[in-house]
Amino acid sequence: MRSPVRIAAGQGFWGDWLEAPYRQVTGGPVDYLMMDYLAEVTMSILQKQKSRDPSLGYAKDFLPLMERMLPVLAERRIKVTANAGGVNPRACAAAVAEGARRLGLQSKLKIGVVSGDDLLDRLNGLIGRGHDLRNLDTGRPLRDVRDRVVSANAYLGAWPVVEALRRGADVVITGRVTDTGLTLAPLIHAFDWRADAWDLLAAGTVAGHIIECGAQASGGNCLVDWQSIPDLANVGYPIVEASADGTFDIVKHPRTGGRISVPGVTEQLVYEMGDPREYITPDCVADFTTIDLAQVGKDRVRVSGVKGKPATDKLKVSVAYFYGYKAVGTLVYAWPDALQKAEAADRILRERLKGLGLAFEAIHTEFLGVDATHGRLGREAVDSATLPEVQLRIGVRAREQAPVERFTRELAPLILNGPPSVTGFAGGRPKPEEIVAYWPALIDKQVVKPMVEVVEV
Amino acid sequence: MKKRLLELAHARSGDKGDTANVGLIAKHPKYYPLLVKQVTAARVARHFKGMITGKVERFELPNLRALNFLLHGALDGGGTISLKTDAQGKVFSTALLRMEIEVPK
Numbered sequence: 001m002r003s004p005v006r007i008a009a010g011q012g013f014w015g016d017w018l019e020a021p022y023r024q025v026t027g028g029p030v031d032y033l034m035m036d037y038l039a040e041v042t043m044s045i046l047q048k049q050k051s052r053d054p055s056l057g058y059a060k061d062f063l064p065l066m067e068r069m070l071p072v073l074a075e076r077r078i079k080v081t082a083n084a085g086g087v088n089p090r091a092c093a094a095a096v097a098e099g100a101r102r103l104g105l106q107s108k109l110k111i112g113v114v115s116g117d118d119l120l121d122r123l124n125g126l127i128g129r130g131h132d133l134r135n136l137d138t139g140r141p142l143r144d145v146r147d148r149v150v151s152a153n154a155y156l157g158a159w160p161v162v163e164a165l166r167r168g169a170d171v172v173i174t175g176r177v178t179d180t181g182l183t184l185a186p187l188i189h190a191f192d193w194r195a196d197a198w199d200l201l202a203a204g205t206v207a208g209h210i211i212e213c214g215a216q217a218s219g220g221n222c223l224v225d226w227q228s229i230p231d232l233a234n235v236g237y238p239i240v241e242a243s244a245d246g247t248f249d250i251v252k253h254p255r256t257g258g259r260i261s262v263p264g265v266t267e268q269l270v271y272e273m274g275d276p277r278e279y280i281t282p283d284c285v286a287d288f289t290t291i292d293l294a295q296v297g298k299d300r301v302r303v304s305g306v307k308g309k310p311a312t313d314k315l316k317v318s319v320a321y322f323y324g325y326k327a328v329g330t331l332v333y334a335w336p337d338a339l340q341k342a343e344a345a346d347r348i349l350r351e352r353l354k355g356l357g358l359a360f361e362a363i364h365t366e367f368l369g370v371d372a373t374h375g376r377l378g379r380e381a382v383d384s385a386t387l388p389e390v391q392l393r394i395g396v397r398a399r400e401q402a403p404v405e406r407f408t409r410e411l412a413p414l415i416l417n418g419p420p421s422v423t424g425f426a427g428g429r430p431k432p433e434e435i436v437a438y439w440p441a442l443i444d445k446q447v448v449k450p451m452v453e454v455v456e457v
Numbered sequence: 458m459k460k461r462l463l464e465l466a467h468a469r470s471g472d473k474g475d476t477a478n479v480g481l482i483a484k485h486p487k488y489y490p491l492l493v494k495q496v497t498a499a500r501v502a503r504h505f506k507g508m509i510t511g512k513v514e515r516f517e518l519p520n521l522r523a524l525n526f527l528l529h530g531a532l533d534g535g536g537t538i539s540l541k542t543d544a545q546g547k548v549f550s551t552a553l554l555r556m557e558i559e560v561p562k
Contacts, residue, residue, distance in 0.1 A: 041536065221469075223550070263482065266482050267467065267469040267482065269521060270469055270478070270480020270518075271471045271480065272472065272473065272478060274478065274525075276518050289517075289518050289519070289520055291520055362534075372541075374555070376506075376507055377555050397538070397540055435538055
């Protein structure tokens with residue numbers, strides 16, 4: 001009977017708490033540290049950085065974080081899986097290696113690099129050979145926006161990461177590997193799970209889903225009994241403690257805040273869920289209606305019973321393309337009649353935009369404190385006569401920059417030539433922002449060739 | 458008697474493109490059948506009338522005592538395109554908890 005394997009979540013997204021990974025590797029025993037950096041918009045941001053400087057295109061704050069942790073990782077033999085490589089995993093690995101050498105870790109560290117997910121340079125060839133990369137939501141072929149594509153990445157699964165671990169990598173840096181694959185790979189590696197052990201792969205995928213958003217599984221952003229969740233200032237990020245049979249516990253380090261409970265883990269399971277019977281990854285199709293949860297100790301939830309089905313022959317592709325421009329501006333109106341004043345300002349502004357003959361794809365108004373999050377339902381629940389203040393938030397979107405630019409100049413005048421009791425414009429004119437939109441598609445698995453390199457520092 | 462879902466369930470939501478998902482979880486096993494019976498896709502579509510442009514799908518997870526709703530066309534295009542504060546549907550879940558259902562005494 002092999003001892004359990006402990007995989008700690010260190011980052012749930014790029015920008016997550018910088019203290020969390022360090023606390024995970026120093027707060028108690030762990031075997032692997034998993035860090036998820038990539039969201040849909042992240043790849044296009046990184047691609048832009050790379051196009052300006054070919055040595056960039058990865059999550060830069062991964063470097064100081066790794067330098068801080070490497071001595072501990074080396075001493076405690078903790079391995080790392082992270083998709084911090086973005087659109088340039090090789091450059092990211094080279095920079096981490098340089099940091100390791102500065103720390104005197106020569107020949108003590110192997111870095112694995114997983115790439116092959118980046119399809120940007122292959123797009124014309126793929127489209128030419130009949131891969132339409134149709135938008136999963138609209139059905140349109142990618143050629144419709146081909147000239148505006150900024151980045152294109154296939155989602156790779158766990159197996160290339162497994163290969164890097166098998167070849168001795170201590171730190172595996174990847175491009176667009178799925179969030180769940182970063183957790184599943186160490187489990188496959190540690191327990192030698194077979195490629196067709198669908199239930200086990202599904203179990204590891206569920207484990208990955210639970211911890212991929214960091215503290216969202218251990219008390220963060222948790223609605224149920226939220227006021228009684230202890231010490232979020234010191235929140236412990238979740239750890240998967242897995243057995244070879246696919247059963248695992250979600251735990252956290254002792255003397256940390258937060259809570260691991262069945263209701264809390266359930267909240268994370270349903271987060272971003274589609275059809276629960278078919279949670280599709282490159283590695284398997286997991287059935288979330290088979291998951292059993294049990295509270296088996298304080299801050300310890302056991303997950304068992306997970307069933308899976310064979311993986312499909314497709315990979316998801318995330319394409320980012322230039323869409324247009326948007327800008328959002330705000331003004332704050334005070335009691336009395338705060339809402340009525342904000343509404344009047346919105347009407348006046350819209351009339352002026354119309355008078356200027358500006359063409360927008362959308363103009364969107366919200367009254368914060370009234371309807372921004374709950375729409376009509378919020379408005380129905382509010383007694384507008386007593387509201388001390390309301391923030392008018394108005395946004396526009398257009399394919400061209402000029403109308404959006406002009407809109408940004410129409411807010412400030414309202415302070416002196418619109419309804420009274422207005423403030424909160426200290427930030428100045430809003431800035432037009434480029435919109436890079438997301439185009440989800442599928443591609444045949446066989447045309448994507450993951451690449452694995454392992455280099456000694 | 459009528460009770461708000463807030464008293465009977467908790468929820469979390471997220472996004473996939475222009476679709477928001479709302480996972481609704483019974484606070485006690487005895488509430489789950491009430492959710493299944495009364496919080497139908499049609500009822501949820503009426504609840505969010507004027508706030509979403511597409512259809513509502515519902516999936517059942519009896520093992521987790523949860524229902525998952527997909528609200529299509531909920532996010533003004535979603536992601537980076539959306540002009541909404543809640544462009545990623547993070548708090549759509551809480552708006553569902555305003556719904557009232559009938560609970561036996």
